[in-house]
Amino acid sequence: MTQYKIPLIPGDGIGPEIIAEGCKVIDAAGEKFGFDVEWVEYPHGADHYLETGELISEDSLAELNNYPVIYLGSIGDPRIEPGVLEKGILLAARFYFDQYVNLRPIKLLEGVWTPIKDKTPADIDFTVVRENTEDFYIGIGGRANKGVSKDLLEVSRSLYSAKFGLDIETDSEEIGYQIGMISKEGTQRVIRYAFDLAENRKKHVSSVDKANVLSDIYGFWREEFTNVASEHPGVTTDFNFVDAITMWFVKNPEWFDVVVTPNMFGDIITDLGAMVQGGLGLAPGGNINPEGTSMFEPIHGSAPKYKGQNKVNPIATIWAGAMMIEQLGEKEAADVIVSAIETNILEAKIRTYDMNGSSGTSDVGDDIARIVLGK
Amino acid sequence: MTQYKIPLIPGDGIGPEIIAEGCKVIDAAGEKFGFDVEWVEYPHGADHYLETGELISEDSLAELNNYPVIYLGSIGDPRIEPGVLEKGILLAARFYFDQYVNLRPIKLLEGVWTPIKDKTPADIDFTVVRENTEDFYIGIGGRANKGVSKDLLEVSRSLYSAKFGLDIETDSEEIGYQIGMISKEGTQRVIRYAFDLAENRKKHVSSVDKANVLSDIYGFWREEFTNVASEHPGVTTDFNFVDAITMWFVKNPEWFDVVVTPNMFGDIITDLGAMVQGGLGLAPGGNINPEGTSMFEPIHGSAPKYKGQNKVNPIATIWAGAMMIEQLGEKEAADVIVSAIETNILEAKIRTYDMNGSSGTSDVGDDIARIVLGK
Ligand SMILES: CC(C)[C@H](C(=O)O)[C@@H](O)C(=O)O
Ligand SMILES: CC(C)[C@H](C(=O)O)[C@@H](O)C(=O)O
Numbered sequence: 001m002t003q004y005k006i007p008l009i010p011g012d013g014i015g016p017e018i019i020a021e022g023c024k025v026i027d028a029a030g031e032k033f034g035f036d037v038e039w040v041e042y043p044h045g046a047d048h049y050l051e052t053g054e055l056i057s058e059d060s061l062a063e064l065n066n067y068p069v070i071y072l073g074s075i076g077d078p079r080i081e082p083g084v085l086e087k088g089i090l091l092a093a094r095f096y097f098d099q100y101v102n103l104r105p106i107k108l109l110e111g112v113w114t115p116i117k118d119k120t121p122a123d124i125d126f127t128v129v130r131e132n133t134e135d136f137y138i139g140i141g142g143r144a145n146k147g148v149s150k151d152l153l154e155v156s157r158s159l160y161s162a163k164f165g166l167d168i169e170t171d172s173e174e175i176g177y178q179i180g181m182i183s184k185e186g187t188q189r190v191i192r193y194a195f196d197l198a199e200n201r202k203k204h205v206s207s208v209d210k211a212n213v214l215s216d217i218y219g220f221w222r223e224e225f226t227n228v229a230s231e232h233p234g235v236t237t238d239f240n241f242v243d244a245i246t247m248w249f250v251k252n253p254e255w256f257d258v259v260v261t262p263n264m265f266g267d268i269i270t271d272l273g274a275m276v277q278g279g280l281g282l283a284p285g286g287n288i289n290p291e292g293t294s295m296f297e298p299i300h301g302s303a304p305k306y307k308g309q310n311k312v313n314p315i316a317t318i319w320a321g322a323m324m325i326e327q328l329g330e331k332e333a334a335d336v337i338v339s340a341i342e343t344n345i346l347e348a349k350i351r352t353y354d355m356n357g358s359s360g361t362s363d364v365g366d367d368i369a370r371i372v373l374g375k
Numbered sequence: 376m377t378q379y380k381i382p383l384i385p386g387d388g389i390g391p392e393i394i395a396e397g398c399k400v401i402d403a404a405g406e407k408f409g410f411d412v413e414w415v416e417y418p419h420g421a422d423h424y425l426e427t428g429e430l431i432s433e434d435s436l437a438e439l440n441n442y443p444v445i446y447l448g449s450i451g452d453p454r455i456e457p458g459v460l461e462k463g464i465l466l467a468a469r470f471y472f473d474q475y476v477n478l479r480p481i482k483l484l485e486g487v488w489t490p491i492k493d494k495t496p497a498d499i500d501f502t503v504v505r506e507n508t509e510d511f512y513i514g515i516g517g518r519a520n521k522g523v524s525k526d527l528l529e530v531s532r533s534l535y536s537a538k539f540g541l542d543i544e545t546d547s548e549e550i551g552y553q554i555g556m557i558s559k560e561g562t563q564r565v566i567r568y569a570f571d572l573a574e575n576r577k578k579h580v581s582s583v584d585k586a587n588v589l590s591d592i593y594g595f596w597r598e599e600f601t602n603v604a605s606e607h608p609g610v611t612t613d614f615n616f617v618d619a620i621t622m623w624f625v626k627n628p629e630w631f632d633v634v635v636t637p638n639m640f641g642d643i644i645t646d647l648g649a650m651v652q653g654g655l656g657l658a659p660g661g662n663i664n665p666e667g668t669s670m671f672e673p674i675h676g677s678a679p680k681y682k683g684q685n686k687v688n689p690i691a692t693i694w695a696g697a698m699m700i701e702q703l704g705e706k707e708a709a710d711v712i713v714s715a716i717e718t719n720i721l722e723a724k725i726r727t728y729d730m731n732g733s734s735g736t737s738d739v740g741d742d743i744a745r746i747v748l749g750k
Binding site for chain 2: 076082083086087091114115116117118136137139140141142143174175176177178179180181182183184210211212213214215216217218219220221242243244246247250251264265267268269270271272274275276279280
């Protein structure tokens with residue numbers, strides 16, 4: 001019997017409820033496919049922060065670093081200013097473990113309602129590879145008052161003037177600013193991952209940027225994309241401005257196979273993608289470091305208003321669990337979980353409210369576990 | 376007879392064709408409502424740039440500054456690197472004229488097909504107020520090689536470390552970076568504009584940001600939003616993360632009345648909004664400086680592959696023309712143009728290919744002009 005030890009971070013809000021269902025289904029798959037999981041629970045999240053002042057310590061991260069995978073519920077709590085927990089736990093982990101790929105399948109399952117007209121599961125089946133450690137997520141920025149701002153604005157305006165030959169006046173006195181950076185190495189590795197994925201799919205990679213306006217950062221991205229593309233002559237490519245791709249996700253999702261995107265744009269377009277595939281309750285994600293510790297989670301948030309109500313859809317989390325055990329090498333078990341999710345949906349009896357049902361979170365988990373076990 | 380003099384910048388690709396239809400319809404409205412327009416054409420765009428090396432000179436801008444409104448076709452040409460024309464002409468004008476509001480109505484007209492299920496014109500009727508002169512559009516960024524990058528990365532990592540108490544290693548050697556800034560004054564004025572608009576609509580303003588991650592720049596935005604909101608106790612508000620709002624645009628567009636957004640996120644969500652209202656061929660925009668020179672344009676691009684084919688939909692441009700003459704005080708004429716567009720669509724005989732028709736650009740312009748004239 002193969003033994004796995006997997007750390008859990010159930011987190012905030014509905015996190016503990018949905019993670020419980022994910023564990024339930026993986027345990028069922030283990031029973032069927034001959035593996036056993038020891039779950040190791042970590043307390044990080046809002047309550048732990050309010051009690052101890054700790055977000056996640058370097059010690060905890062170093063300990064978690066010994067595991068190949070982590071299972072995460074959701075992070076975020078209305079008692080705490082937006083960003084504190086998300087940056088201090090979720091993003092800190094993504095950065096610390098150097099999980100440079102955020103893998104988000106956009107796939108309409110059979111029997112799922114999508115808000116988009118005239119599309120079938122055959123039309124909505126692509127994967128977004130979101131860069132996950134750089135870009136505007138590096139947390140550099142600040143505020144400036146008169147003195148400093150004058151300097152910064154001087155620099156800004158003179159650069160702007162030099163570029164466009166214009167002289168623009170400003171007398172702003174206070175500003176907020178943010179800096180994004182991408183590195184050659186960081187850009188190449190995620191784009192390579194996307195091309196490798198496409199080699200095993202429909203051999204098409206779409207790049208997302210805004211190189212016509214944020215030219216410094218995304219002109220750089222485009223060049224690296226072009227470099228990596230030249231190593232894959234059998235893969236076709238296209239460039240998409242981020243504004244335009246939101247239209248095509250809705251109008252022509254069938255155009256896409258693998259979509260590779262800088263971090264921030266990836267955040268935006270995968271929420272849209274989640275809606276196209278039927279809603280956040282159905283959208284899983286993996287934060288992947290192919291050589292290190294990967295972390296799997298639903299892409300939705302902690303939905304505080306539904307906390308403890310046994311109401312929300314656990315499918316995104318269960319599906320993320322399938323991606324997680326696939327990463328551990330349990331491909332067959334992972335496939336059986338995904339197909340059990342599909343069976344549960346098609347039977348249309350045991351569904352949560354977001355899918356027009358009235359079953360509870362745990363009912364759906366029970367049902368999927370039952371199907372996995374072939375009962 | 377009121378006389379107007381309006382500068383035209385037809386621009387690139389399909390720009391000249393669609394602008395011609397816009398002028399045709401406005402001339403018809405003038406005939407009916409007793410005003411006369413003298414159109415003054417400017418050559419700026421790809422051809423002019425390739426011939427003369429000039430994008431748009433400060434002299435031209437200073438001259439255009441004497442007019443209350445400008446009518447713009449579209450800018451962009453595949454012969455020229457992405458961004459050169461867009462930044463050198465379109466964005467240069469938005470900045471030079473300090474057109475701090477980019478006003479983009481998202482309105483499903485009667486008879487228009489939307490890709491979204493179960494929504495009627497009553498559900499899709501809101502306005503996006505996009506900040507138009509700051510944020511990541513200020514054009515500041517660059518590349519850095521080893522030496523400089525080490526410094527910048529040092530700063531970045533030490534800031535990051537200080538924030539999260541983590542020590543993160545990197546050995547990246549080359550980077551691209553971009554800086555965004557928003558000012559107190561620039562943020563307040565656009566948010567005030569949004570609240571004033573909402574006072575005359577359904578009295579609800581939705582703010583867009585990503586304050587949980589890009590906290591420095593958008594935390595600042597949130598504070599200013601809160602400040603301005605306190606001046607409008609009769610207007611309700613909500614905060615939306617940019618990723619989430621893309622879902623609600625698709626799933627629940629009826630939730631929105633006025634949406635106010637920083638520049639870059641506004642770019643992204645208004646393309647999505649355009650698709651929700653039936654496609655780019657139908658989406659107009661105004662770059663507004665309430666005390667200066669405003670500029671009206673369709674929000675679509677120059678569609679080079681359709682250039683000269685009399686094929687594309689001129690409705691976005693004609694609608695932008697209606698917004699333009701409303702700005703000049705011709706509200707009645709503007710309303711008649713919008714209702715003529717609706718009549719043209721409802722009659723369903725004379726439509727371009729994007730609306731499942733087979734008529735030409737000029738046929739649609741002729742038809743709308745005819746309806747305006749009541750013929
Ligand atoms: C919670 C937030 C920090 C996070 C992000 O922006 O990446 C979330 O939106 C996501 O997409 O995983
Ligand atoms: C062409 C481009 C520079 C422009 C922008 O990014 O603002 C366009 O997408 C728009 O929305 O008007």
